[in-house]
Amino acid sequence: MPELPEVETTRRGLLAYAHGQRLITAVVRDHRLRWPVPDDLPDRVAGRPLLALDRRAKYLLFRLGGDDVDTLILHLGMSGSLRVVDSTVAPDKHDHIDLVLANGRSIRLRDPRRFGSVHLEQGDAAQHFLLRTLGPEPLGDAFDDDHLFRLSRNRRVCVKDFIMNAHTVVGVGNIYANEALYRAGIHPFRQAGRISRERYRRLSAEIRAVLAEAIERGGTTLRDFVSGEGQPGYFAQELSVYGRGDEPCPACGVPIRMQRRGQRASYFCPTCQR
DNA sequence: CCGACAACCTGTGAGC
DNA sequence: TGCTCACAGGTTGTCG
Numbered sequence A: 001m002p003e004l005p006e007v008e009t010t011r012r013g014l015l016a017y018a019h020g021q022r023l024i025t026a027v028v029r030d031h032r033l034r035w036p037v038p039d040d041l042p043d044r045v046a047g048r049p050l051l052a053l054d055r056r057a058k059y060l061l062f063r064l065g066g067d068d069v070d071t072l073i074l075h076l077g078m079s080g081s082l083r084v085v086d087s088t089v090a091p092d093k094h095d096h097i098d099l100v101l102a103n104g105r106s107i108r109l110r111d112p113r114r115f116g117s118v119h120l121e122q123g124d125a126a127q128h129f130l131l132r133t134l135g136p137e138p139l140g141d142a143f144d145d146d147h148l149f150r151l152s153r154n155r156r157v158c159v160k161d162f163i164m165n166a167h168t169v170v171g172v173g174n175i176y177a178n179e180a181l182y183r184a185g186i187h188p189f190r191q192a193g194r195i196s197r198e199r200y201r202r203l204s205a206e207i208r209a210v211l212a213e214a215i216e217r218g219g220t221t222l223r224d225f226v227s228g229e230g231q232p233g234y235f236a237q238e239l240s241v242y243g244r245g246d247e248p249c250p251a252c253g254v255p256i257r258m259q260r261r262g263q264r265a266s267y268f269c270p271t272c273q274r
Numbered sequence B: 001c002c003g004a005c006a007a008c009c010t011g012t013g014a015g016c
Numbered sequence C: 001t002g003c004t005c006a007c008a009g010g011t012t013g014t015c016g
Helices: A004-018 A041-045 A145-152 A159-164 A174-184 A197-219 A222-226
Strands: A023-028 A050-056 A059-064 A070-075 A081-086 A095-101 A105-110 A117-122 A257-261 A264-268
Touching (some): A004 A050, A004 A059, A004 A105, A004 A197, A023 A041, A041 A070, A041 A117, A145 A159, A145 A197, A159 A197, A174 A197
Antiparallel strands (some): A023 A095, A059 A070, A070 A117, A095 A105, A257 A264
């Protein structure tokens, strides 16, 4: 579920319900996430106001006030989702953590595969070991063709892996890597170091565009999201190639090709992408 | 440093 | 119906 646009959608959805609220405690039913949930999480969130909810890459940053400002860092992994529920609602099988709010509701983390994680960082969360080495935000000023071009020189890795690497740019997952490369007319398996500055100009613009469009679509599902009704891929109809193997390319009609590399599927048009 | 790959988990759907 | 297998939106760690 969570690519950058959906993490951002989650952030915006939570804001209305949680901003300015005080946390009573955290309930940890299963601490076995991607990284062990800190044992002192309940103690350290108890009584603290939620000052802000930010995002860095696919991490949500809950800024906790009090004598110091600490940050609760949360990643949704592959299968994680957050819902605002009435605190009296019984948790489901994979509802591992509740952040219990003073207003009678809880922010509830569900994560069947447990690839998500929760951390606490004192002071500057950007210095957390998982955040420290991340590349620029794709929708921020530091990300452009120049950045991609310079970083890619002498790199033999294929461009799809290059843009999915969080040291290059954050937030580009498998879906949007495929989509951005299709829109930019670049073959996913081309070596990153053998792509011109001009083509990186196009690629950086398309990465930005596809993420921004998806966030916009996510906005329409905010209500469904917080009301816990669940929501299937709202952006799915907009996808040109992802998951569309053997379907005709929207531009030229040639069947979209699906090819597996490592453990990930790549989708591309063999004629439009070079 | 670089690049390829395995690993961490559970749920789901296809095929038999 | 039930079994087995392949696969899924992410990221870290290891090895050559």
